[in-house]
Amino acid sequence: MEIYGGREMIMPGKIVSRLDKMLTDAIDGSFIESDYDETELSRLESKFRRYLAEKELAAEKIQEERNVIKELVTDISHQTKTPLSNICLYTQLLEETCTKDMLPYVQQIHMYADKLEFLIKALSKISMLESSMIKLNPQMYPVARLVNGSVNYAKCMADRKHITIDVTNKEDACALYDERWTHEALGNLLDNAVKYSPVGSTVTVSVKNMEMFSCIMVEDEGIGIPEEERAQIFKRFYRGRNVTQEEGNGIGLYLSRIIIQKEGGYIKVSSGSNGGSCFSMYLLKKQ
Numbered sequence: 194m195e196i197y198g199g200r201e202m203i204m205p206g207k208i209v210s211r212l213d214k215m216l217t218d219a220i221d222g223s224f225i226e227s228d229y230d231e232t233e234l235s236r237l238e239s240k241f242r243r244y245l246a247e248k249e250l251a252a253e254k255i256q257e258e259r260n261v262i263k264e265l266v267t268d269i270s271h272q273t274k275t276p277l278s279n280i281c282l283y284t285q286l287l288e289e290t291c292t293k294d295m296l297p298y299v300q301q302i303h304m305y306a307d308k309l310e311f312l313i314k315a316l317s318k319i320s321m322l323e324s325s326m327i328k329l330n331p332q333m334y335p336v337a338r339l340v341n342g343s344v345n346y347a348k349c350m351a352d353r354k355h356i357t358i359d360v361t362n363k364e365d366a367c368a369l370y371d372e373r374w375t376h377e378a379l380g381n382l383l384d385n386a387v388k389y390s391p392v393g394s395t396v397t398v399s400v401k402n403m404e405m406f407s408c409i410m411v412e413d414e415g416i417g418i419p420e421e422e423r424a425q426i427f428k429r430f431y432r433g434r435n436v437t438q439e440e441g442n443g444i445g446l447y448l449s450r451i452i453i454q455k456e457g458g459y460i461k462v463s464s465g466s467n468g469g470s471c472f473s474m475y476l477l478k479k480q
């Protein structure tokens with residue numbers, strides 16, 4: 194510290210050192226506002242201190258809100274599990290015994306009960322992943338193993354629409370992924386591709402081996418996604434205006450993105466070569 198014109202001045206080197214200490218404490222989660230005496234700080238340091246303190250409060254508030262949501266979803270899942278199971282069971286019995294006139298109504302009840310059960314399970318998964326109640330365990334596996342398993346799972350739905358799932362360019366690549374959860378993430382991409390593709394079309398799955406990532410691409414021949422909606426489709430409950438006539442709840446892509454991000458990868462969407470959409474899933478090859 195030096196004195197100029199009767200005022201104490203902190204030298205730039207000390208300011209940088211203090212800012213570095215503040216930032217390090219913030220990253221480590223040990224930043225405490227009271228540790229820094231404002232009377233000894235420069236104007237820049239004071240502003241930086243306030244910024245870090247506000248960020249800390251914002252992070253705490255977000256965590257509190259996540260905890261509330263987690264508890265709410267857990268309670269809903271627990272309280273509705275048995276009633277929903279009973280509704281599904283009784284509707285199955287009614288389908289076997291009711292009159293032909295009543296059968297369509299009973300089937301509708303069964304369908305909506307199944308949808309509600311699926312939605313609650315999906316929200317429960319999201320809550321547990323976001324709150325780190327579920328820990329993913331990425332291991333090095335062949336990418337072909339993931340692709341084959343997910344494609345076989347999707348073929349049943351594809352066959353009902355006479356859609357061909359063509360696996361091409363399946364390179365001898367490996368990547369780090371949690372087998373159970375990444376299978377679900379890729380399955381959601383394939384499910385969407387089949388759901389929004391016309392009858393008799395083709396869904397193409399290919400693998401590209403890159404330096405840092407192994408990329409799995411799922412390309413369909415559907416209606417495509419407008420460019421202005423591509424940044425929105427991975428948001429929770431978002432559904433594009435062109436797909437409202439199809440069954441869906443806007444959860445699958447959101448869940449897939451969380452899973453892949455937890456593994457250090459990412460998902461992006463682009464226009465397909467045949468006018469549809471191409472979803473690219475990037476899986477890390479090294480930790």
